[in-house]
Amino acid sequence: MTLLQETASTPSDVRDLPGPGGLPIVGNLHQIRFSRLHLDLEKWADRYGPLFRVRFGPSDVVVVSDRATIQRLLVQRPQAFRRTRRLESVAKEMRLRGVFAAEGDDWRRQRRIVAAALNRARIEDFFPHLVMTAERLRRRWQQAADRGDTVDLCSDLMRFTVDVTIGLAFGIDANTLETPGPVIQRHLDKVFPVLHRRVNAPFPYWRYLRMPSDRILDRALDSIEEEVNTMVRTAREHMATKPEPTNFVEAILAALEDEGSGFTDAEIFANAGTLLLAGEDTTANSTGWAVHYFMQYPEHFERARQEVDRIIAPAQAIETLEQTKQLPFIDAFNNEAMRLKPVAPLHVLEPVSDVELMGYHVPRGTTIMMLVRREATREEHFVDADRFDPERWLAKDKPSPHDPRAFLPFGAGPRLCPGRNIALTQIRTVLAMLVRNFDIRPVGTGVEERLAFTMFPANLRVRLVPRPPA
Ligand code: HEM
Structure with a gap:
């Protein structure tokens, strides 16, 4: 098992993660509009925090919006994480x-x-x-x-x-x-x-x-x-x-x-x-x-x-x-x-083998969605984060008033x-x-x-x- 965060205790099960209540069989599908998927997930992240679970029908989807964790997942490709098998098979069919x-x-x-x-x-x-x-x-x-x-x-x-x-x-x-x-x-x-x-x-x-x-x-x-x-x-x-x-x-x-x-x-x-x-x-x-x-x-x-x-x-x-x-x-x-x-406000991948993620055991093949736009619009990474302010990219202040590691429009x-x-x-x-x-x-x-x-x-x-x- 790959450890993404050291924890003293036994990792919890993904099913114990917080998340929106769903229905039998469909899970949360009835609450999601796929043309606004990123907005629905961002809204839930405000309520359920940096790691939560939604269900696409019978499948668990883990949603992450923690800057350091997102970085680590993106960097550990292709050994520990990969794009989803569904993406690969759909792309192959096309x-x-x-x-x-x-x-x-x-x-x-x-x-x-x-x-x-x-x-x-x-x-x-x-x-x-x-x-x-x-x-x-x-x-x-x-x-x-x-x-x-x-x-x-x-x-x-x-x-x-x-x-x-x-x-x-x-x-x-x-x-x-x-x-x-x-x-x-x-x-x-x-x-x-x-x-x-x-x-x-x-x-x-x-x-x-x-x-x-x-x-x-x-x-x-x-x-x-x-x-x-x-x-x-x-x-x-x-x-x-x-x-x-x-x-x-x-x-x-x-x-x-x-x-x-x-x-x-x-x-x-x-x-x-x-x-x-x-x-x-x-x-x-x-x-x-x-x-x-x-x-x-x-x-x-x-x-x-x-x-x-x-x-x-x-x-x-x-x-x-x-x-x-x-x-x-x-x-x-x-x-x-x-x-x-960002035209890619959320990134999707899955672990190649079982991993521990922020204290939770995430089985191999679980879809993980990463809310990269949400991280770039949080006060802790960008001062006055909601304001459209080009000046922030021109400032010469040291240390920088914002965290460029939370800005990933081209991935990482x-x-x-x-x-x-x-x-x-x-x-x-x-x-x-x-x-x-x-x-x-x-x-x-x-x-x-x-x-x-x-x-x-x-x-x-x-x-x-x-x-x-x-
Ligand atoms: C503003 C324009 C663009 C944006 C925002 C953008 C964004 C992205 C993002 C977010 C990824 C995924 C990175 C990751 O998984 O970490 C990606 C991958 C990729 N992009 Fe772009 N892209 C842009 C333009 C282009 C252009 C112009 C080309 C080629 C001419 C291109 C070729 C690719 C390719 C081939 C990949 C796959 C890389 C891989 O999986 O190894 N992109 N892009």
Whole structure:
């Protein structure tokens, strides 16, 4: 048994943990809305404390919101903890058992190659593609502003992140920003909601009964597979003439040649698909949340604009990678948006063997949910924690007035997000382009947190108005 906290006495049984009362058979399922799962669990954590139990049907789920324990669990992967077996099997059924869903030696092998391929495709290499894509987004928004159209912000941002990620992954200019009609992004949109539903379902009904939504997913996966396979074929042909890799898939193909590492075609598809999914929603929704806060705090918007003007004027958008590194206020602002609205507000894993957790015996395979957002919004870690205050990230005080170990928007430990630098570069580039060129007006009210594997701002619609001349 792994000990996560020394205790003098015999560990208690998980069934003795506090938690909301439930019903026979369904447990607490009737009290949970899966599109708001993180909010329901955060509310219960306020009542039941840093370790409590809920029941998803017959299964116990242990919910942790203690910073030090969360850190330790994340760091002890993959030996002592793993992503859930349900996630792995659901991802496998969807042909997506890539680095995000793999475990043990499979994960180690894939992680090494994927992380190296993301490095190899270095941000400098793909930066011109990012600049070009940001310019297309600017033109799209300019046209919407000229027509006075309402902009569905996250949908536009997803076209942006898909274009950037396809460029990064395959060296292909997908240009979904300027292409009408069906685009790969519409197929990708189908995957996360179903993944979220299936991972949390008490019973794998879809293995016995195909609902219309399951058939829609099958068709979406077929289309993604077809598109990805075509892109992989193109990469192979390119490698035959120019062996030096120029993008993620080519870097994977090159690594396979070097190491004879036994990556199968299915794993190449799974990792290319994983990259598209992991890079799309997360980055688009994080940017969306930052824009939401720009509308809440005009004074911060103005300060961001002044910073960007200083760095890039008279240009309309960022032109060099160097400029993205000179935006401390935008970074502080975005950190604060990610602290309060992380797109991954809760992480899920399970112990590989029985463990003791804060004095409780947690059997192997028990689902453990970690409320990482809750920790980043607690007074003990961040002074005046509910206040949106970018300044806290700029303060030079020593010791720091807050505990950065409670801020985990990209995870922690060996499975820390390998795309974080790429993501942050995209976010800086888009936010700088936005504040430099447009004023933002909210359309309607009621922006809400919704969870569909990632947490996104539902109802985030805006009107963009060209910036008045100085
Ligand atoms: C703001 C944007 C993003 C956020 C907030 C984010 C967040 C995360 C988080 C929380 C994890 C889980 C980490 C853990 O288990 O400790 C993760 C994993 C991962 N992310 Fe990201 N991510 C973002 C963008 C990206 C991008 C742009 C890419 C690729 C281009 C990417 C690729 C991955 C991959 C491959 C994994 C799986 C790593 C593994 O299991 O070893 N992510 N990300």
